[in-house]
Amino acid sequence: AQKVTQAQTEISVVEKEDVTLDCVYETRDTTYYLFWYKQPPSGELVFLIRRNSFDEQNEISGRYSWNFQKSTSSFNFTITASQVVDSAVYFCALRVTSGTYKYIFGTGTRLKVLA
């Protein structure tokens, strides 16, 4: 069975602080995809990043960075110098490649960035 765990329900930071959102996944598949989606207050689900299981390189995009570690089954997301516009719910998701094509989402982490 596959599972995604986001243990942090809600995080509050002050603007300009760095913040890391944790994601731990479970799967027996050797080929899979990991994702982060952002859900701002307006409600839509916005794709942020995809990682393939065979590519463990970390990625940086502006103030966003992602740390993928297969050894600990984690795919953590760091926002550097957070801004109020980063306030949203962030979902980590997993898609395996055998037997199912559904995406499994974690329960989400609500990030509040205070001015």
Place this chain on the structure above:
Amino acid sequence: EPEVTQTPSHQVTQMGQEVILRCVPISNHLYFYWYRQILGQKVEFLVSFYNNEISEKSEIFDDQFSVERPDGSNFTLKIRSTKLEDSAMYFCASSEFTYRGSTNEKLFFGSGTQLSVL
């Protein structure tokens, strides 16, 4: 960037009534999905659809739910007799059919239909 379109954005209905939620997936996509999110909670998988048939469904997707692709562009979710607990945001999504190891895998979501059952 291409978009998944959902209509209506809000739907209010009386308990026991039938509702149809409509979606237009991205044109070259082959996999279609419905997810739902009950007020600020997790995004739950309902059903996936490929090659004009359901490929997978969750326990939530019982006999009251059905999906259809009536033509080449629309993808609909029908709830036959709505219950109070069906109140949620319903998201349609689509993806390309990707082979194992593809670097194009990604789920595109519509903006959702907020269903309120009174």
